[in-house]
Amino acid sequence: MNTTTPTSAQRTWDELNARQRLYLSTIFEFDQAAETDIKRRSAKRMSVPPAAEWRQVTYDIDLPKKAAGYSSVQLAVRQRGEHDPGSGATLAALRRRKLITVTYDQVHVPPIGMVDRTRVRLTTAGRAAARHGAGHTAPATPPAGLMTRWSLLALARLYAAGEHGLCNETTPDRADEAPSWNTLLRLRDRRDGSLIDTFVADWPDQHRRMLRQHRVRASALGRRHFEIHRACYLELFGDLADELPDADPAEGAHTGLADHRRPRPKHLVRDTDLRVLLALAELQDTGRCYLREELTRDFQHWDDEVPGWVTEIPDGLTRWQVKNLTRTEKSIDRLTAHPGGPLITQVEVYASAHNWQAGITTPMVVLTDTGRTHLRDHLADYHRANPELPFPPER
Incomplete structure (x- = not known):
């Protein structure tokens, strides 16, 4: 369940008392300042630490304040009318609500040596609540296919x-x-x-x-x-x-x-499945097959005659190529079970030039005649729905 929706963030913010809101908002300001700095450094090709490190905000270093002063967070809180007594209870309350994490470690402060340090880091829910409290809208999530x-x-x-x-x-x-x-x-x-x-x-x-x-x-x-x-x-x-x-x-x-947001017409396959059909159509149009070409090179490397079964491997994709293309193998099942008839089929072929005589095979995904007809008949509809994808020329 997503606990960072606007409703959840608003409810969390409303449940906090004034002191807790002040502390959360102040930590959020330093978190966002660190994020801005990291983006600037990244744009300049400078090395940056992982987010788990740079999002840590130093809250306290255990030294006499008259000598060492306050941390930036403590100083900001004091300038807004709150003082340190009770800060431990406030941080504990925010931590119980899973809005922050608190880390206790030590840091070297010359010439004193190692001293205790307290650092805080906003959780995703804490950042959402603080963002709501500041009146900021949550970062927009781009629809599928769009970039950040x-x-x-x-x-x-x-x-x-x-x-x-x-x-x-x-x-x-x-x-x-x-x-x-x-x-x-x-x-x-x-x-x-x-x-x-x-x-x-x-x-x-x-x-x-x-x-x-x-x-x-x-x-x-x-x-x-x-x-x-x-x-x-x-x-x-x-x-x-x-x-x-x-x-x-x-x-x-x-x-x-x-x-x-337009619904996909029922006669069209999913975008991920379409990518498989287009890739298979391109392979058929160009007479290409990665596995067939690799096996041919293997036999030629050893000066062996290329067996007939290699040249007979159809133009198509292996299952792992489909998975690399769509990040799932479910497209194979959907396209095979298409209501209008199987748009693809799987053909078992030998997988290795070295031990093919042992009978080890792998399935090859191939476009069927029904699949090619489906693409041809609905090419204009697919092009309107997916103007970026590389479509084969109409025949």
Whole structure:
């Protein structure tokens, strides 16, 4: 059960007394400041610690306050009219409600040595309650297929940079610096294909000398994603209007998030199942099969004649390839049991060039004639529902 919905967060906040709200809100402010700093460092390609560490907020160091002063959290609480007596009970109450975790450890303070330290960290429920108390709306959750705010900003910069892209190396020109590598990996490793292209080009440095430079730009798929969904992102993240460049008109471009809420027509298969059908159709059109090609290379490597059973392996995908494509094997069962007839079938083939005589086989997923007919008859409907996916040409 999700305990961080707005209703749950509001109920939790309402149950707190004024002192507990003050402490939770103050911790939240330092949590958000740390998050902002981490994002800034990540954008500059600086190393960052794991969230379990940087979200820890130092509440107290066990030293005389007249000598060492108060922690930032304690000072903020005092400036708002609350003082330390009873703070232990307040933290304990927040911890019992599972709004914070409290860690007791030691830290070295020269020249004194090791002293006791108390650190606090907001839980997900605690952050939601504090966000509600501050009047902030919860971070918008993008519909399936859309990106997070951080990834969107990175793609928008690459889109605006055009074919020349941005520098994927350390550069003094901040305007030409690409997003962090971690962010680029999220754009690269999308299920439907990479939204970026990396390339090497001659580029002038600050002294106008031409140097070979690694650069990155939005791929054709990335540009199409931005053009199709720009209106959706503006609705989702309205405060980013000034940071999203204008997009070229695109066929099938969405007008807003309502396009993501339209029910799928009953005669169309799920998006994940469609990806399998499209991949199988492309393999048939190009006469490709990964397993067949691997087995052929294995036999040729040992200067052995390629057996006939290898060349007879049909164009298709192994089950693990389907799972990599859809993150589940359930698509195979659904497509096999399609009401209009099986859209795919499975064929047992030998799995190894070395011990095939032992009879070890693996199932190969293949598009049926019914599956190809289904794609052909409903191609226009699928294209309207999924304008980003690579569709085969109509025949």
